[in-house]
Amino acid sequence: MAAAAFALASFGSVALAAPGPWQLNMERGASTWSPVPYHLNNISLAVCTVIGVLVFGAMFIAMFRFRKSRGAVAEKWSHNTMVEVVWTTIPVLILITLAYLATGGLTTWADTTGSQMTVKVTGYQWKWRYDYVDYMGKSIDKVGFMSKLDSQSNQTRQLGSGMDPFAVKVGDENTYLLNVDKPLVVPVDTKIRFVITSGDVIHSWWVPATGWKIDAIPGIINAAWANFTTPGTYRGQCAELCGQDHGFMPIVVVVKSKADFAAWLAGQEAKSAAPAAAPAPAAASTAAAPQATAQVVAVPAHGSKG
Amino acid sequence: MSYAATHDQHDDHHGAPKGFFQRWCMSTNHKDIGTLYLVFALTMFFIGGSFAMLIRAELFKPGLQLMEPYFFNQLTTMHALVMIFGAIMPAFVGLGNWMIPLMVGAPDMALPRMNNLSFWILPFAFILLLSTLFLPGGGPSGGWTMYPPLSLQSDSLAYVVFAIHLMGISSIMGAINIIATILNMRAPGMDLLKMPVFVWSWLITAFLLIAVMPVLAGAVTMLLTDKYFGTNFFNPGGGGDPVLYQHIFWFFGHPEVYIMILPAFGIISEIVPTFARKPIFGYKAMVFAIACIAFLSFIVWAHHMFAVGLPLGAEIFFMYATMLISVPTGVKVFNWVATMWGGSMTFETPMLFAIAFIILFTIGGFSGLMLALVPADFQYHDTYFVVAHFHYVLVTGALFAIIGAAYYWLPKWTGNMYSEFWGKVHFWNSVIWVNVLFFPQHFLGLAGMPRRIPDYNVAFANFNMISSIGGFLFGATQLIFIGVLIHCVFFSKKKATDRVWEGAKGLEWTVPSPAPHHTFEVPPVIHDDELAHGHVND
Amino acid sequence: MQFPGQHDGAKVIKRNPRGYTMGQQHDAYFVPAKSYWPFVAAVVMFTTVFGAAHWLNAEPGESGFGKTVLTVGVIGVLAMFFGWFRSVIHESMGGNYNHQVDTSFRMGMMWFIFSEVMFFGAFFGALFYIRMFSVPWLGGHGHGTLTHQFLWSDYAASWGASAGNGPEHIGGAFSTVPAWGLPLLNTLILLTSSVTVTIAHHALRAGHRGKILLFLGLTVLLGATFLYFQAHEYMEAYKELNLTLHSGVYGSTFFLLTGFHGLHVTLGTIMLAVIWLRVLKGHFNKEHHFGFEAVAWYWHFVDVVWLGLFMFVYIL
Numbered sequence A: 001m002a003a004a005a006f007a008l009a010s011f012g013s014v015a016l017a018a019p020g021p022w023q024l025n026m027e028r029g030a031s032t033w034s035p036v037p038y039h040l041n042n043i044s045l046a047v048c049t050v051i052g053v054l055v056f057g058a059m060f061i062a063m064f065r066f067r068k069s070r071g072a073v074a075e076k077w078s079h080n081t082m083v084e085v086v087w088t089t090i091p092v093l094i095l096i097t098l099a100y101l102a103t104g105g106l107t108t109w110a111d112t113t114g115s116q117m118t119v120k121v122t123g124y125q126w127k128w129r130y131d132y133v134d135y136m137g138k139s140i141d142k143v144g145f146m147s148k149l150d151s152q153s154n155q156t157r158q159l160g161s162g163m164d165p166f167a168v169k170v171g172d173e174n175t176y177l178l179n180v181d182k183p184l185v186v187p188v189d190t191k192i193r194f195v196i197t198s199g200d201v202i203h204s205w206w207v208p209a210t211g212w213k214i215d216a217i218p219g220i221i222n223a224a225w226a227n228f229t230t231p232g233t234y235r236g237q238c239a240e241l242c243g244q245d246h247g248f249m250p251i252v253v254v255v256k257s258k259a260d261f262a263a264w265l266a267g268q269e270a271k272s273a274a275p276a277a278a279p280a281p282a283a284a285s286t287a288a289a290p291q292a293t294a295q296v297v298a299v300p301a302h303g304s305k306g
Numbered sequence B: 001m002s003y004a005a006t007h008d009q010h011d012d013h014h015g016a017p018k019g020f021f022q023r024w025c026m027s028t029n030h031k032d033i034g035t036l037y038l039v040f041a042l043t044m045f046f047i048g049g050s051f052a053m054l055i056r057a058e059l060f061k062p063g064l065q066l067m068e069p070y071f072f073n074q075l076t077t078m079h080a081l082v083m084i085f086g087a088i089m090p091a092f093v094g095l096g097n098w099m100i101p102l103m104v105g106a107p108d109m110a111l112p113r114m115n116n117l118s119f120w121i122l123p124f125a126f127i128l129l130l131s132t133l134f135l136p137g138g139g140p141s142g143g144w145t146m147y148p149p150l151s152l153q154s155d156s157l158a159y160v161v162f163a164i165h166l167m168g169i170s171s172i173m174g175a176i177n178i179i180a181t182i183l184n185m186r187a188p189g190m191d192l193l194k195m196p197v198f199v200w201s202w203l204i205t206a207f208l209l210i211a212v213m214p215v216l217a218g219a220v221t222m223l224l225t226d227k228y229f230g231t232n233f234f235n236p237g238g239g240g241d242p243v244l245y246q247h248i249f250w251f252f253g254h255p256e257v258y259i260m261i262l263p264a265f266g267i268i269s270e271i272v273p274t275f276a277r278k279p280i281f282g283y284k285a286m287v288f289a290i291a292c293i294a295f296l297s298f299i300v301w302a303h304h305m306f307a308v309g310l311p312l313g314a315e316i317f318f319m320y321a322t323m324l325i326s327v328p329t330g331v332k333v334f335n336w337v338a339t340m341w342g343g344s345m346t347f348e349t350p351m352l353f354a355i356a357f358i359i360l361f362t363i364g365g366f367s368g369l370m371l372a373l374v375p376a377d378f379q380y381h382d383t384y385f386v387v388a389h390f391h392y393v394l395v396t397g398a399l400f401a402i403i404g405a406a407y408y409w410l411p412k413w414t415g416n417m418y419s420e421f422w423g424k425v426h427f428w429n430s431v432i433w434v435n436v437l438f439f440p441q442h443f444l445g446l447a448g449m450p451r452r453i454p455d456y457n458v459a460f461a462n463f464n465m466i467s468s469i470g471g472f473l474f475g476a477t478q479l480i481f482i483g484v485l486i487h488c489v490f491f492s493k494k495k496a497t498d499r500v501w502e503g504a505k506g507l508e509w510t511v512p513s514p515a516p517h518h519t520f521e522v523p524p525v526i527h528d529d530e531l532a533h534g535h536v537n538d
Numbered sequence C: 001m002q003f004p005g006q007h008d009g010a011k012v013i014k015r016n017p018r019g020y021t022m023g024q025q026h027d028a029y030f031v032p033a034k035s036y037w038p039f040v041a042a043v044v045m046f047t048t049v050f051g052a053a054h055w056l057n058a059e060p061g062e063s064g065f066g067k068t069v070l071t072v073g074v075i076g077v078l079a080m081f082f083g084w085f086r087s088v089i090h091e092s093m094g095g096n097y098n099h100q101v102d103t104s105f106r107m108g109m110m111w112f113i114f115s116e117v118m119f120f121g122a123f124f125g126a127l128f129y130i131r132m133f134s135v136p137w138l139g140g141h142g143h144g145t146l147t148h149q150f151l152w153s154d155y156a157a158s159w160g161a162s163a164g165n166g167p168e169h170i171g172g173a174f175s176t177v178p179a180w181g182l183p184l185l186n187t188l189i190l191l192t193s194s195v196t197v198t199i200a201h202h203a204l205r206a207g208h209r210g211k212i213l214l215f216l217g218l219t220v221l222l223g224a225t226f227l228y229f230q231a232h233e234y235m236e237a238y239k240e241l242n243l244t245l246h247s248g249v250y251g252s253t254f255f256l257l258t259g260f261h262g263l264h265v266t267l268g269t270i271m272l273a274v275i276w277l278r279v280l281k282g283h284f285n286k287e288h289h290f291g292f293e294a295v296a297w298y299w300h301f302v303d304v305v306w307l308g309l310f311m312f313v314y315i316l
């Protein structure tokens, strides 16, 4: 049955950087924590499949054995305290097990202490902003940039563009709607704390390879952490309806080795040092200057007449 | 008291009034009002379904096909609002109106005029809601959950808020009526614990409605004042919090989803014993389970908000409470199976829908349980996995139960039998295509497709196309349903007997088919063995 | 008490006496006659909200149309209430409403009040959430450390005048209404009015018409006084305290809670006044006075909500 195929597909999964065609199950992810939801998913699916087989099995047997056309005569009984107690207790025990597993995973997720790096993520209609706050205990100055849908996807996705989504590629990989002009770059094997907020409406920052998503809420900071285990390019999307281009604000995280990352960061710092003498360009320089964004926050919605 | 003197002004006790306006707009008759509700719900189901067809057409393949994203968002929002408040809820109220007085031996609802008002508010509320689609700024496009600040950007907010106020007033009055009918209008001898499970389920649902519809009204009122009157409930700059809206909304929203399933549980608990020819297994446990689910529904709301950044303790509490709901729900599923066990079953169309309900609702419940596990929900949240979950519980749950109920009681309503052949054609097509429609959405969600998007990466192409094809065929199948209904009401030659189904028990089967305009003007004498649940204590 | 032979031709169905009644009264079923009022009600409600929505949405210069529709709608609603209740009163005076109908009305009113409680619950819930969570979090307490650190580091959370309007101090500096002035007086007024309405009720059951009129009239006056003081308080808030609807969440919760309550007091006062007139016309007797009781319940409910407000909005 479909459920069985579904269960089977649970096993072959590898660390995917992006979704694949015919993909049936959740991916294991590429961070230290991401196996938690993956395993919970598989375990709870297996539990449900077993219960389903038992319950539906019993039902099909009943439908076969106790049909009028086979001459079945209805019994008169209508309760049995013993079985009722049993089928109330067993689910409780199963649930306790699941709850135990989930609680453990959740507790590690919630612990952002001991992080070696902080990145501030701000959602806007319809792009993301990344500001590097600190790395290895050292605060970073003025490294930050906007990240929005790449232009090839953007042209293709216009209504009546006549362009083929299947032709949007980076190398072999189809990146239609999953690519950006400037990805977030982070080091591997580093506990990175993300502090996430928004400049207008609620968005949600989601890279499946991290195993979690969390809402970007104007005026509020949410925190979560990820520690990537393998270098690579990981893709995700905004996961909270945020207006007309909600489907068009992808997220790309490029995970580099520590050395490569250090080089990249130095390059960025050098770049921002030069033009920094000039007055800060519009929205682009909120790096490590959190108060500056506070002014932007939450104004738009309240600007309406009235 | 001069009642006799004006007797000539009355309706004929056994006939319906003649004039169209008199009969349908001025009605105080629970059957006519029930019919109005049901016809309205069916109309709305088709409107909401048309929106869904457009959604599926847009999602047929990657690339924008038909519409701008903004319009797509309006479709998603309207689809949900129309289906929930226009189709599913009014359908249940219609069934309640028709059947509750018949089932408890009352001549009508307790407050018949208010009943009429409850209904007539609805068409106007939906005119208001749907008219926004033709406004310059378009209809609401922030999803049916209307989260601020996004929803505050919409020009149609005021229309939507007022439409929701109207629907709320309608639901509250409808619920008050149902409670008063059940508690006050039962025929002598119809003890609470002899009532059909359907009546019980509605009693509890009505309580939920009265408790949470005003909360929704409060939530949207705050949206209104935040947008138009300068309040700051949802603005952190002013000390508020957008998340506050979500708390209030889901305090309504979660009980709301049980409002859409508890009457369905009631219906299934009527149909299964009838066609198994065996009393329902564990009547008291069934009633108690409904009450438990209703109670728990008040303390699980934040499971829709696991990704908003709640404190750890809150996440854990809401996860546990949510998981607990599986226990009473499981009791219900097991008891239905136990009712079948040892029965003498036949498989007419209502029974087929009931069986499909039990299986497919349970699958939807399973995915609900998976969603309840917080770390896993971090991945599932706002993906098509959620969409798959709630369509299993809503379409193959609530909707299938309603369709099953329609087949079950149509002969009683119309006096005619529907075509069993076409009923089965409708059933098999529905059950196959609905799975083609919604099952692949689990895969899409797991692979990472967010919900509420008009376009997607090509990796999601295959399952979306399958889902769309299933959607079109499921939609087309519903045209068969219309055919069956029209045939049954107007053309069917086969007359129904009073009892209609061999194994049917309960007061509603003791009145003629079609049920006369007025029934139980004299309270019926109740014999316990005529009731479906007359001997629960044995 | 007799009422001239008005009749809407409702249906009263006599019940065959049976041996048992299971605790429910079944002297007769009553099913009211057809009526156009519900349909009219739906139409005027629609007109009202359609006009209101249109008005809210209008561009600054073009508010005429929505306002007109709204006005028509409101007049329609008032006319509808008048007409509908008139026919109900006629039926009631015609003696059509038996014990069962009475019980249905009672249940209806009780559950309606319950729904009102839940409506206020939403706003009280918002108040508690704001005071216990959102404002402290913005100030860096508990769960809000990072929010404070990254976004609002110079905001010191507190309630009331000092920081109740949030980190952006929306609406500017303001002062709060001291609890022990007018609000205390209003509390005493409402409490007294609950007593007077109860005395009127006892008088009704004892059949002392004069006493009913006196104490019911007092209740109406007390309600009106309450409203007068509240209007006064609002004006003072706006003019002298700079406490407005716009004063951050403090202003939002203050005005919406007290405002919705004030609206309910207004309704209650009007209903009490109508009941007073009906007493004057001799509509009620010792046994049959559900209309009176319904309004009295409503009044007590409004009173209890006020106590909650006094406690959580003014004192704490």
Ligand code: HEA
Binding pocket: A048, A051, A055, A091, A092, A094, A095, B145, B257, B258, B260, B261, B303, B304, B322, B323, B325, B326, B327, B329, B330, B331, B333, B361, B362, B363, B364, B365, B366, B367, B368, B369, B371, B372, B373, B377, B380, B381, B382, B386, B389, B390, B393, B394, B397, B398
């Ligand atoms: C009729 C409607 C209905 C019903 C009945 C349910 C039932 C349940 N729902 Fe669902 N839900 C919705 C409608 C419904 N839901 C909707 C509309 C949304 C999305 C709203 C939106 O965002 O737009 C949603 C979203 C939703 C979420 C949020 C997902 C997200 O956005 O991230 C969650 C999370 O916990 C959830 C959980 C559950 C659970 C645990 C149940 C349980 O009640 C299910 C219990 C049933 C069973 C478990 C099966 C039977 C039991 C057994 C056979 C016993 C043995 C079983 C075990 C021990 C496992 N639902």
Ligand code: HEA
Binding pocket: B045, B046, B047, B048, B049, B050, B052, B053, B055, B056, B076, B077, B079, B080, B081, B083, B084, B088, B142, B143, B144, B145, B387, B391, B394, B395, B399, B437, B451, B452, B453, B454, B471, B472, B473, B474, B475, B476, B478, B479
């Ligand atoms: C009670 C509820 C209910 C019901 C019955 C349905 C029924 C259906 N739903 Fe709906 N749906 C919701 C409640 C419901 N839905 C909710 C709450 C949401 C969330 C909204 C949000 O995110 O805010 C949602 C969202 C939703 C989405 C996700 C949209 C998005 O995230 O962008 C999709 C996509 O496939 C979808 C599809 C369908 C389909 C194909 C049906 C089908 O079952 C419909 C079948 C019926 C018909 C088709 C009508 C009858 C037939 C005709 C009109 C004949 C003509 C048709 C043909 C010939 C093809 N729904």
Ligand code: CUA
Binding pocket: A123, A124, A126, A202, A203, A204, A238, A239, A240, A241, A242, A243, A245, A246, A247, A249
């Ligand atoms: Cu940003 Cu969706």
Ligand SMILES: [Cu+2]
Binding pocket: B253, B254, B257, B301, B303, B304
């Ligand atoms: Cu829920």
